[in-house]
Amino acid sequence: MVHKLALIGFGVVGQGLVEILLNKQEKLQKEEGFEAVVVAISDLMKGSIYHPDGLHLETVLKVLKETGNIENYPDVPGIIKGWDSFKTIRETNADTIVEVSYTDVKTGQPAIDHCKAAFESGKNVIMTNKGPVALAYKELSQMAKKYGVYWGFEGTVMSGTPALRMPITSLAGNDITEIKGILNGTTNYILTKMEEEGWTYEEALREAQRLGYAEADPTSDVEGYDAKFKIVILANYVMNVPLSAEEVICKGITDITLDDIEEAKQQGKRWKLIAKVRKEQDKVIASVAPEKVDLTDPLASISGTTNAVTYECDLLGPVTLVGAGAGKMETGFSLLIDLINIQRAAHQQKLVKI
């Protein structure tokens, strides 16, 4: 089986997936029988190209690097240029749409409509864009079911670290009463650099942007909105409780100064942006806020873009997962594992169509 992919958005994560497909194709073919061609890429400013037989990925990356626009791809027979995201979703021969455009924390658009257009066209969607999952999980999961397609979004929480798939598969049967952790790579990177290297907040943020960790609008990271979306996704998908983004008390790290960091150090503590959701009888309480954690707390040792999440389980007790929270390859991998899972599910004939 050969996956035919159309990428919507071609920034850090989209390019990460393309590099992984190029570098790992032999291993994936041999070990998983996995093959994928990218038939289309549609990006707002970097252009749009479609070839029903597949694009030559080395050429795409070269053209992008040299000219900044993929429409400078050679005019080979069959190539189509300039289609917008919706035309690409509806009219290309892709079977799976890879939605890696930016996360809009207010409306989740146009990504929510991208998902709807894909499902209505009978196409799977895999995505790292958090907006649709945080703001329209119920509606979109019902739609995917109705149209018999797969909706994968492992990378929306902790990039390729299996923060969603692990509890769903390996902690099944437990009642998960609380989920708590460090869920944003950019802010953890900033706080680490301020404490360990004495960098200013602005220096650390600039570097996080340069390295591709921060959101297109980094306000989402530093004001806590990104972590808020992630705790909402964990509540809805892992705990199966209907938590909305407005219900989460949210404070970011913008008020934390180098003096605050130094003061915490003197007290044997460290600032961390902590996201949590807890079930209390018939209520769910969720928050995102900076906390001074004791150096003996395992969360204190989570540094840089590494994230950590603890699931409080009634049968197993606390289970903590530590791993990458952001990054080009780390998040590109989340898309690969969603694709591999489409393939595995298809083999087990669990999907109506793929």
Ligand SMILES: NC(=O)C1=CN([C@@H]2O[C@H](COP(=O)(O)OP(=O)(O)OC[C@H]3O[C@@H](n4cnc5c(N)ncnc54)[C@H](OP(=O)(O)O)[C@@H]3O)[C@@H](O)[C@H]2O)C=CC1
């Ligand atoms: N970077 C990371 O480590 C992680 C990112 N994510 C999420 O993954 C998604 C992609 O992230 P990342 O690649 O870093 O972000 P980038 O900002 O690097 O890339 C997003 C791309 O989407 C393009 N785009 C925006 N709107 C549209 C649209 N309507 N149609 C087509 N293309 C569009 C942008 O175009 P242009 O800039 O050309 O205008 C840009 O090239 C985001 O939603 C982010 O929240 C999730 C986990 C980790």
Ligand SMILES: N[C@@H](CC=O)C(=O)O
């Ligand atoms: N900007 C986000 C990217 C991953 O979701 C982060 O820093 O965690």
